[in-house]
Amino acid sequence: MTLGEALWHGQAHMPTTARTRLTIAGGDGAYVTTDDGRRLLDATAGLWHTNVGHGRERIARAAYDQMCRLETYHCFGRFANEPALRLADRLSALGPVDGAKVMLTSGGSDSVDLACKLALRHAQLSGDTTRTVLVSRDRAYHGLHGLGTSIAGLPYNRDGYGSPSLVPDTARIPTNDLDGARAQIERIGPERIAAIVAEPVIGTGGVHGPAEGYLEGLQALAHDIGALFVADEVITGFGRTGHWFASDRWGLQPDVITLAKGLTSGYAPLGAVLVAPRVADRFFADTPDTPMFRHGLTYSGHATACAVAEANLDILAEEELVARAAAAEDVLTKVLDPLRDHPLVAEVRSGAGFLAGVALRADVDGAAVAADVTDEGVILRAIHENTLQICPPFVVTDDEVDHIATTIRTALDRRVT
Known part of the structure; x- marks a missing residue:
């Protein structure tokens, strides 16, 4: 039996998951590291939860x-x-x-x-x-x-x-x-x-x-x-x-x-x-x-x-991270705003906290786009209504927030014919 063959993932189509599994081995701040050594910006804070970032020795x-x-x-x-x-x-x-x-x-x-x-x-x-x-x-x-x-x-x-x-x-x-x-x-x-x-x-x-x-x-x-x-x-x-x-x-x-x-x-x-x-x-x-x-x-x-x-x-x-999240909300809204005009984007939803959703057109494969963005070093996932979920840890820098938006745009631009 290969490692993890017995694990049944939550909310997963298991034949697909078995072929595409991404194993996270470590984490520090706003980043995680895979078992093959890739360093990825965790733009989803895990499942919406890693507010203070990964690897806190104090905790x-x-x-x-x-x-x-x-x-x-x-x-x-x-x-x-x-x-x-x-x-x-x-x-x-x-x-x-x-x-x-x-x-x-x-x-x-x-x-x-x-x-x-x-x-x-x-x-x-x-x-x-x-x-x-x-x-x-x-x-x-x-x-x-x-x-x-x-x-x-x-x-x-x-x-x-x-x-x-x-x-x-x-x-x-x-x-x-x-x-x-x-x-x-x-x-x-x-x-x-x-x-x-x-x-x-x-x-x-x-x-x-x-x-x-x-x-x-x-x-x-x-x-x-x-x-x-x-x-x-x-x-x-x-x-x-x-x-x-x-x-x-x-x-x-x-x-x-x-x-x-x-x-x-x-x-x-x-x-x-x-x-x-x-x-x-x-x-x-x-x-x-x-x-x-x-x-x-x-x-x-x-x-x-x-x-x-x-x-x-x-x-x-x-560390006044709640105030940091309030300030980062405005940064996130600003850097995502240009995506509203992208031909593959149906709607950008932001401005209600340090989280956002980029809803793609129905004919765009949102899961594939999320996978492309992840391959480029920024973890995203597609949720309901073909929406890319963005919900970073509070410890990200403004430049890292901008990098999330830039990486999404790059992945979408590649799909424009």
Whole structure:
């Protein structure tokens, strides 16, 4: 058996992957190195997550020190560990919702499933027994666990399982169209909706920022009909929009916020869910009939992962990398702007954070273009709507941001006949 023959990749056509596998062996700053020695600019920050860059010894030492002391201990029942307690308090203080309680998970898909499950439980405990529908948006991506797959606004992620949705009672509303959202909610029945779940900036669905007033209006709409508003900040949390949270940038006060990725910059698998007092308080009230939320994960509150998150948050704060992301957003928008006129480009989507999407014409092979750009030394991938994803680590220089755009243009120019 050759090396890696047994590995089944996520979201991959395996016959193709087996022929084209790219093995990453190392990383430093905004770059990674392949097993055959090529040095590549990581213009995707892994899967949207390597905010502080690769190869941070400080984070590695935090993990080592914590493992030597205690690798982890679970947070079920009365048990806890100190890193989990510290991190929960820190996230509650840092987050955009005053007095939030924090549940820790193993990643973004876990966080989304927890949030959806909590919204359904909240409705039942509130006596709203008809509220069983979870609403998300067209193009939305919310991970690939059961509930996240079911609420996805990407139909191909829901197809092939024998029913329209793995979990029943899910529905989609239009993106960036409040009137259309209201009309769809009326068709569903407002009294049936437990939560509206929304990424502030749609990521995998093609990098779509919010229309002016849309997120605020969607939050108000959720509350008007008695539903929870869940902000999926798995991608946007921890600086990607030039604020610690996208909810801060757009003045939101969600009932539930899902987090992961930038929480550890990918140095350990960890996610979190911030829960506003109006939802959490009933589970903390010291009364005989206080309910339990029967949910938990073996590795939720993993001590080493939490220590890694603390070190990552320290770096973000001390090096002022959130402000750096805000400044880099303008640079990225400027260098991509000329691509709007390229004959192979349908649309450039930027200006909603330090991330962007270059949507190619439908007759252009976006995956092949991404491969060409990667061969030229800049890692890209094609996502929904034939879009090239750009989401660099915050530590890139302005020249490196410009190099990303230049390399894309060069690859596209070669295809113009």
